[in-house]
Amino acid sequence: MTKTHEIVIDKVKESKINSIDFSNLTFGKTFTDHMLECTWRDGEWHTAEIKPYGPIQVEPSCKVFHYGQAIFEGMKAFKDGEGDVFLFRPEDNWIRFNESAKRLAMPEVPKEVFMEGLKKLVNLDKEWVRYGEGLSLYLRPFMIASENGVAAAPGTEYKFMIIMSPAFAYYKGDVRVIIASEFSRAADGGVGYAKAAGNYAASFYPNNLALEEGYQQIIWTDAASHEYLEEAGTMNIFVRIGDKLLTAPNNDRILNGVTRRSIMQMAKDHGITVEERRVSVKELTAAANDGSLKEIFGTGTAAVIVPIKGYKHEDFKFELPTLESSYATLLMGALKDIQYNRAEDQHGWRVKI
Amino acid sequence: MTKTHEIVIDKVKESKINSIDFSNLTFGKTFTDHMLECTWRDGEWHTAEIKPYGPIQVEPSCKVFHYGQAIFEGMKAFKDGEGDVFLFRPEDNWIRFNESAKRLAMPEVPKEVFMEGLKKLVNLDKEWVRYGEGLSLYLRPFMIASENGVAAAPGTEYKFMIIMSPAFAYYKGDVRVIIASEFSRAADGGVGYAKAAGNYAASFYPNNLALEEGYQQIIWTDAASHEYLEEAGTMNIFVRIGDKLLTAPNNDRILNGVTRRSIMQMAKDHGITVEERRVSVKELTAAANDGSLKEIFGTGTAAVIVPIKGYKHEDFKFELPTLESSYATLLMGALKDIQYNRAEDQHGWRVKI
Ligand SMILES: Cc1ncc(COP(=O)(O)O)c(C=O)c1O
Ligand SMILES: Cc1ncc(COP(=O)(O)O)c(C=O)c1O
Numbered sequence: 001m002t003k004t005h006e007i008v009i010d011k012v013k014e015s016k017i018n019s020i021d022f023s024n025l026t027f028g029k030t031f032t033d034h035m036l037e038c039t040w041r042d043g044e045w046h047t048a049e050i051k052p053y054g055p056i057q058v059e060p061s062c063k064v065f066h067y068g069q070a071i072f073e074g075m076k077a078f079k080d081g082e083g084d085v086f087l088f089r090p091e092d093n094w095i096r097f098n099e100s101a102k103r104l105a106m107p108e109v110p111k112e113v114f115m116e117g118l119k120k121l122v123n124l125d126k127e128w129v130r131y132g133e134g135l136s137l138y139l140r141p142f143m144i145a146s147e148n149g150v151a152a153a154p155g156t157e158y159k160f161m162i163i164m165s166p167a168f169a170y171y172k173g174d175v176r177v178i179i180a181s182e183f184s185r186a187a188d189g190g191v192g193y194a195k196a197a198g199n200y201a202a203s204f205y206p207n208n209l210a211l212e213e214g215y216q217q218i219i220w221t222d223a224a225s226h227e228y229l230e231e232a233g234t235m236n237i238f239v240r241i242g243d244k245l246l247t248a249p250n251n252d253r254i255l256n257g258v259t260r261r262s263i264m265q266m267a268k269d270h271g272i273t274v275e276e277r278r279v280s281v282k283e284l285t286a287a288a289n290d291g292s293l294k295e296i297f298g299t300g301t302a303a304v305i306v307p308i309k310g311y312k313h314e315d316f317k318f319e320l321p322t323l324e325s326s327y328a329t330l331l332m333g334a335l336k337d338i339q340y341n342r343a344e345d346q347h348g349w350r351v352k353i
Numbered sequence: 354m355t356k357t358h359e360i361v362i363d364k365v366k367e368s369k370i371n372s373i374d375f376s377n378l379t380f381g382k383t384f385t386d387h388m389l390e391c392t393w394r395d396g397e398w399h400t401a402e403i404k405p406y407g408p409i410q411v412e413p414s415c416k417v418f419h420y421g422q423a424i425f426e427g428m429k430a431f432k433d434g435e436g437d438v439f440l441f442r443p444e445d446n447w448i449r450f451n452e453s454a455k456r457l458a459m460p461e462v463p464k465e466v467f468m469e470g471l472k473k474l475v476n477l478d479k480e481w482v483r484y485g486e487g488l489s490l491y492l493r494p495f496m497i498a499s500e501n502g503v504a505a506a507p508g509t510e511y512k513f514m515i516i517m518s519p520a521f522a523y524y525k526g527d528v529r530v531i532i533a534s535e536f537s538r539a540a541d542g543g544v545g546y547a548k549a550a551g552n553y554a555a556s557f558y559p560n561n562l563a564l565e566e567g568y569q570q571i572i573w574t575d576a577a578s579h580e581y582l583e584e585a586g587t588m589n590i591f592v593r594i595g596d597k598l599l600t601a602p603n604n605d606r607i608l609n610g611v612t613r614r615s616i617m618q619m620a621k622d623h624g625i626t627v628e629e630r631r632v633s634v635k636e637l638t639a640a641a642n643d644g645s646l647k648e649i650f651g652t653g654t655a656a657v658i659v660p661i662k663g664y665k666h667e668d669f670k671f672e673l674p675t676l677e678s679s680y681a682t683l684l685m686g687a688l689k690d691i692q693y694n695r696a697e698d699q700h701g702w703r704v705k706i
Contacts, residue, residue, distance in 0.1 A: 026502075026504075027504050028414070028502045028503035028504040029501070029502045029504075031413075031414060035413060037413075053413070054412075055410045055411060055412050055413075056410070056411060056412075056413060057408045057409070057410055058408060058409060058411060059407075059408050059409075060384075060388060060390075060406070060408075060409060060495075060514050060516050061381070061384060061493075061516060061518075064417070064418060064423075064550075065417060065423055065425075065495060065497050065550065066423070066425055066493070066495060066550055066553070067550055067553040067554055067557075068421055068423060068549070068550030068551035068552070068553055068554035068555075069554040069557070070417075070418055070419070070421060070554070072418075072419055102558065103555075103558050104554050104555070104557065104558065105554070105557035105558040105560075105561055138503075140414075140419070140503050142413075142418060142419060144418050145554075148382070149379075149381045149382045150381035150491075150493050150516075150518060151379075151380050151381040151382075152553050152586060152587050153557070154557045154561070161413050163413050163414055163503075165414075165503060180542070182542055183542040183543070184540045184541060184542035184543050185540070185543070186540055186543070187537045187538070187539060187540030187541075187543060187576035188537060188540075188576050188577070189533070189535055189536040189537035189576055189579075190536070190537050190538070190539070190540060190555060190576065191551075191554075191555045196421070196551060196554065196555070197417075197418065197419055197420055197421030197551060198421035198544075198549060198550060198551015198552065198554060198555065199421070199551065200419070200420040200421055200505050201420055201421035201422040201423070201457050201458070201498075201544075201549065201551060202421075202456075202457070202543060202544045202549070202551065204420075204422070204457065204458035204506070204507045205455065205456050205457065205458040207458075208458055208507070223540035223541050223542055223543065223576060223577070224541070224576070224577040226542075233505060234505050
């Protein structure tokens, strides 16, 4: 292996971009012209290839199908009015990706492969990043165990890939949540803090049950006692009681969200008190009852902030008040202004392509 | 969809069996001539196909790579001295497969597809089941979400497959275990009881740490308190204290093992008292100290019974005594006699192909 990681590029003959109806996209269904693929074998990363997006061949015995070694990241590229393209805190995703890799006994991806690969790939498919409110290019780095064989042990071969899908602002309708009191997402000492594929599969069945009851999402609680709020399916959770913003501390069950960190910083920049501490369902419900519970919202790369309209916990139901000036609106606006290069980037979060 | 599920067969032109060195196999690396594939799409199972074993094409956005909907089963076919081939309690695996499917929000596989598919497939590749002590054909039914798209929701397309690999008796060396006091495998209210791919990936890193310390496996404890024994990586756990055999009760964190159930029955048939109840690490260590801890063994399809030679829990280390007549040897022999059609099948466990 050479010390620097080579990235070779094989361009498509003709872009398929003109066949895409950008005003009519289903999230995560359309992919750009190119993808990145890099294989780990014999203990090292081989040459990364950027090449036409297309299917891969795998054996039915491929380890990822049987033992679930699969991790991913989710991030976005944004275009400003001048046509410049920016990534948002991409190194944070690289660091988290490797934390996930470690916990799942997978090889860590070198910074160069991840960051340079990402930049070269986005640059090549720059046309796919559209300019306009809420438009972006969703970037999906992921890694799978690609060795063949059904022995329950870590793989000896892995594929790191990046695929990209144009994304748009869409209004999903109101979001109401059930606060979990039976099912759980992650165990103490488990893999909840990793962006591991298996965590998501585990949440679908309880989420289906919630949907049947008319709730779109679940706020998970700690598996041991179901007393403390943790996070939602693909979002960290903030609660505003009075003028304070509260969010659960990171632990080994919760994903350490990039948006969460950014929103905490934005809140501080706006003089809002943020407390990173355990929030119990009891505290939440007491605040709901005495009128001090003002907002609940989720934060994540997909929608930045999703305001929660109401919640249910066992027999207790509550509708959040409609506020004239909500923290959710304020902070979402402030963060988007940075992402779309409409505001000064005080914290050095934008990375220009 | 027709009411009966059709299975069509496309045979290989020439078997590859003569190119296989049966005396020199790596577990789970060699597959037989044929496999079964059946697709669920538009809300129904389509025609099951038995066809030559070979690679499948999937898009990089295939759901299983990102959200981990993947479940499997592990079972064996055995050949007797007459050349007859038997499955062992295959319906139990079918039932468990569908319990896993439900928890992972995947469609259940019809009994006909699973059972008839299995029988037809094993029958076609009968030559691959070898006769002899410890020889068998390992059968691996599995299901993956095969839809393309990176939205975090259950897939709308699935593939159910069965692949088969010749297996042999091999001596892995002594097995010593660490009893978990930090990491955990499954949460209350989680998916530990399902044979979900993600559960295995989650165990590899802690297991690697154990290996570095010279221990081959981990006995997991409950995530909430780390006080009670649960199961090992791919085995349920039995403890013999005095003349009693103890094993943890099934719950939503533990795989409900077919071998576990069979061994409990065999023990009862031999007049051994079996208690299905929580066993604390304290109780285990007290028994180790007062000399009443006689055996610890794991049970699973792969090796039937694996005697544990020693364990470590935090700073406490213990070596199990060597017994003249162990329950492990007795029960393993009794169960193998049934599997290989050397003993009467009192409980109706064998299914002749
Ligand atoms: C489980 C989970 N929690 C929280 C988040 C939010 O993280 P981020 O803000 O980095 O997108 C995500 C990812 O989108 C997630 O999958
Ligand atoms: C986690 C786990 N526990 C226990 C077992 C034993 O189950 P069975 O006896 O059905 O093979 C297995 C499977 O082999 C397993 O994967």
